[in-house]
Every structure is written in structure tokens, then in C-alpha cells.
């Protein structure tokens with residue numbers, strides 16, 4: 465399988481994060497096989513795996529996709545972990561700050577990512593970035609704050625305060641580490657939500673690489689997922705009414721719409737435009753030359769360990 469060569473390759477994400485494929489089970493053939501199992505032994509094997517998988521995806525016949533599972537090792541800032549962990553249909557095992565001393569590794573967004581608050585989308589960033597002076601001032605202040613937090617952590621450890629309490633003032637920017645196992649159906653749901661342009665940029669960087677893995681692992685499923693789920697569009701009953709009114713009017717003309725209908729329709733078009741311009745694919749596919757061995761990150765954690 466193509467995916468085999470990616471096992472244990474650590475792909476860098478953000479400044480100090482990573483994602484590595486540790487294990488996987490099943491593939492397109494198993495999904496198609498499980499689906500054919502619905503028809504009974506030895507019957508109806510005439511359709512191609514690709515055609516069958518496309519039909520399953522289109523009709524939301526999801527259980528055959530649960531036959532495949534995948535395990536990742538991920539290094540991610542705690543604020544990203546808090547979004548990630550909301551996906552409850554997975555199993556995870558996290559680095560323990562009660563058991564081990566946390567390495568002092570923090571996420572620092574690059575200047576081009578330091579965008580200002582979006583004016584209308586309260587959960588989003590605008591396309592404008594901080595100017596150089598604002599950025600430098602903030603970076604300096606952040607560095608002082610982190611230095612103080614590290615000092616407090618160190619002081620607590622020095623007086624032998626339990627690790628489970630010593631850690632409580634560490635910031636959301638700190639990196640944490642976990643193993644994450646999920647079946648393919650739920651992974652696709654994760655990707656649908658976290659590849660979308662309204663997901664935070666940082667978690668999207670992880671989702672993009674996971675999408676790269678999925679493309680290599682189950683290429684038919686990936687293709688169908690992009691076509692029917694990610695880039696497919698659903699219409700509410702009201703939106704369908706508007707659409708049919710337009711189709712039935714003489715020139716499929718928006719002038720036939722009431723103000724209310726026009727407003728709804730324009731919102732729909734705006735949404736579709738936003739979703740379609742998003743580049744959902746990991747820009748260059750998975751590039752093995754970008755991957756690092758596990759030892760690279762072990763050394764990084766050693767370097768930033770508190771002695």
C-alpha cells in the first residue's frame with residue numbers, strides 16, 4: 465500500500481508541532497468488501513470498488529467506512545488540542561503533566577499569521593496583519609510572560625510541589641502530545657469540520673496533513689469524500705423553493721425573487737463561494753522530504769526540558 469512508506473514519518477506542523485502516522489487498518493477494498501457483505505455471501509460483486517464507494521458516500525451509507533482505523537502521534541499547542549478533543553468519537557492518550565515535567569515549548573505565530581480581529585465574524589481573523597512595531601512589542605511582552613511562567617514552574621518543582629499542581633499556570637500556547645485513534649467515518653467528519661475555512665487556521669494545518677494521509681491510504685474514499693461531502697452543497701427547504709422558483713421563471717432570473725428570497729439566496733451564494741475558493745488539499749500532497757524522524761522531536765523535547 466502507498467501509505468506504508470509514511471509510517472513513523474514525522475511531518476512538521478506550525479513552528480514546533482508534528483503529526484506522524486503510527487498505524488492503520490483496512491483500506492478501500494475492505495470498505496467495499498464490508499458493503500458487499502450487506503448483500504449476502506457471494507452475491508453482487510460486479511460493481512467496481514470505486515463505483516461502490518462513491519455510491520456509499522453519496523447515499524451517506526457510512527458504516528462500511530468504520531471498518532478502517534488509523535492512529536496518529538500528534539504534537540500540538542494546548543489551544544488546538546482543546547478544539548481537537550471536542551471530536552468525541554476517537555480514542556486518545558495524552559502526555560501526562562502529572563507524571564512528567566512539561567517541556568518548555570510554546571507556539572509563536574509568525575508575523576504573517578498575526579492578523580487582527582475580523583469585524584463581522586466574531587470567531588475569525590481579518591486579512592490585515594499587525595504592523596512591525598505592534599508585532600515586535602507583542603512578541604517581547606509574550607516572551608517576558610512566558611519567562612515568568614517558566615520561572616514559577618521551575619520554582620514550584622524546586623520546592624518539590626507535586627507536578628500536578630506545579631503545572632497549573634502554564635499557558636495555552638504550550639505544546640502537548642498525544643496518540644489519537646479514530647475510524648475512517650469519524651475521521652472524515654473531523655476533516656469536514658476542520659478543513660473548512662471557518663475552522664481556526666492552526667487546526668487546519670493539521671487537518672491538511674491528515675487529508676494528505678487519507679488521500680494516500682484510501683484514494684477512492686478520499687475522492688468521493690471531496691466530491692460529495694467537502695465540495696458538495698446542501699439546500700434547505702426554503703432554499704430549494706427559491707431555486708425552483710428561479711428555474712421555473714422564464715429566464716431563471718433573480719428578478720423574480722422577493723427581497724427576503726433574494727437576501728437568502730445571496731447568503732447562500734456567498735457561502736458557496738467561500739467554500740469553493742478554499743484550497744482543501746494539502747498544497748503539495750505529502751512530501752516525504754519534509755518529514756523528520758521521531759528522534760528530531762525527542763531531541764527538541766530534551767533541549768527544552770527543565771533540568
Ligand SMILES: Cc1cc2nc3c(=O)[nH]c(=O)nc-3n(C[C@H](O)[C@H](O)[C@H](O)COP(=O)(O)OP(=O)(O)OC[C@H]3O[C@@H](n4cnc5c(N)ncnc54)[C@H](O)[C@@H]3O)c2cc1C
Nearest residue numbers: 547550551552553554587650653654657658660662663664
Ligand atoms: C468552526 C467551529 C467552531 C466551533 N465553535 C465552538 C464553540 O464556540 N464552543 C464549543 O463548545 N464548541 C465549538 N465547536 C465544537 C463543535 O460544537 C463540536 O463539538 C465539534 O466540532 C465536534 O463535532 P461533533 O460533535 O459532530 O463530533 P464528534 O464528537 O466526533 O461526534 C460525531 C457525531 O457523533 C454523534 N455524537 C457524539 N456524541 C454524542 C452525544 N453525546 N450525543 C448525541 N450524539 C453524539 C453526533 O452525531 C456527532 O455529530 C466548534 C467547531 C467548529 C468546527
